[in-house]
Amino acid sequence: MSLSIILLAGGVGGAKMAEGLMHSRCGDGLSIVGNVGDDQEIHGLWVSPDIDTLTYTLTERIDRTKGWGLKDESNRTLDALKQLGADTWMYLGDQDFATHIYRTAQRKQGVRPSVIAADIASKLGLKVPLLLATDDAVPTRLNTQSGWLDFQSYFVRYQCQPQITEIEFQGAQQASATPESLAAIAAADLIVFAPSNPIVSIGAILAIPGIRSAIENSSAYKIAVSPIIAGKTVKGPADKMMRSLGFSSDALGVAQCYQSLLDLLVIDTADQQYCDAIEALGMQVACTDTLMPERDDKVRLAEELLDLYQAAQAEGRNIVTQDSKPEQVCR
């Protein structure tokens, strides 16, 4: 089965879904569009956490316990920076520093960020195309009771504690989508929204006008996987952010975030009670086990997405029938 799949992916949840799809029966057709909204300059180096999490995960370099960073990592550079009086609240390991040093040097030489990301991924052995939504800087900024924060300050330094009142993707309205991501979206049969933060991960990708309209105009089948299970995120502050911004922090809230963009929302079986309300928003809904602690779970979920896509294709667009995968489809 040859199928062009685009995965819109944030960090840890995005990397899990990417891993599942990469090792699924349709892995050959996968391309990933990653989020650069949480990119940030740290110690003068350009750090791109979501992109690195994808690259490290898919090349088996990730620290599986943390879900980010490199395994067998050390922190002698960071310790030495601390001795020099630098702020070291952001953990950056010795091997990881190489990625940031290399990226920063390449940027300084004028290489496009998306070309650098692809280069790093390729040098580390990743075969799946890893695309950036934009080559422009679109830093996520969060307004809190103590003022505006950049993303890593909110996320790492203050451990998602500040109450958020507003979020912006600085410069996103003026940002151009990369030609590679537009071409990949245009050629896609299936677009998957990973179970990443709908506000600051997938939201930051969709904030690029060219990306959003390309997805809206695409004839691909569009499936999102809810990152919220029983009102909580598996990891990260999506639930908290959604509440802060007036969404309900549940599967229905996720559906609201993606309204008018999706054919199908896949939610956890724990959230079956939202099916009617979600369908009322104009999308199909399917329930399954969406937790992906291990490789098998990731691949199983990916295969189920492919089954759902196939069933929809067999029955005509946007219609999921009882008998295609009766035990997985909501009803």
Added chain:
Amino acid sequence: MSLSIILLAGGVGGAKMAEGLMHSRCGDGLSIVGNVGDDQEIHGLWVSPDIDTLTYTLTERIDRTKGWGLKDESNRTLDALKQLGADTWMYLGDQDFATHIYRTAQRKQGVRPSVIAADIASKLGLKVPLLLATDDAVPTRLNTQSGWLDFQSYFVRYQCQPQITEIEFQGAQQASATPESLAAIAAADLIVFAPSNPIVSIGAILAIPGIRSAIENSSAYKIAVSPIIAGKTVKGPADKMMRSLGFSSDALGVAQCYQSLLDLLVIDTADQQYCDAIEALGMQVACTDTLMPERDDKVRLAEELLDLYQAAQAEGRNIVTQDSKPEQVCR
């Protein structure tokens, strides 16, 4: 005895002399003017090898076996950079990378290089003022049979093998001396030229017009220690460079490099035969053991320089007498 001493210092030889003077009876009055001619951008980071060698040596962090770099160093960042396809002929350790990352970030924020150097030295515990000759970039460039090379390419990458036909300190004629170095030179009682490379270490400092004229106009007593012993350098390519540029690679050649700048040249007892020829160039000469393998040797040589200075003071400027330190003074 309170004495203001300026040491003009290159890398390893400069650091040895600095260590000796710092631990001498006049250590409290010591300031060091370091060389930035071999500074170079590597992996997009600003590397300042001579300055770091001074800082690391004087704060007991140096790898004593190599004479440069940090002890107990590791190279996981460099290995990871290699995997990304970066040129890694320049060894940079994990802890050392922190210095370069910090320096580069500070420069990017507009902090003067000399303020950064002093900041790093202070954070690492150095009490002796470490001054830069200039805040401007004055990269040493070497013309060879295969074209112009930057200093680290010549020195590290090609291990001083290329035949040099010409040396320039790019931008030195337009470079400004730092106010700190000018003030220190103006206040100096004694200026010591470390046994560093007279061409590319001390020469790069003297290539800053403001520094050279400040030294020429200073009423301080000026002593150089020859880095050449029996026609060879202890470390580095000074002998080779001197020959390439038409100097004799011996104590006399060193005297020629410093002609009109010195009151006294201290040479090794192995080079006694050059005394007459050196005096004919208009400077005094003293012979002693100039090798400094251990701390004791460094301090002993430093104390001897102070004795020579005191003897000259006692007898009137620029005159070293038989009875002041008869066994050490040339005759």
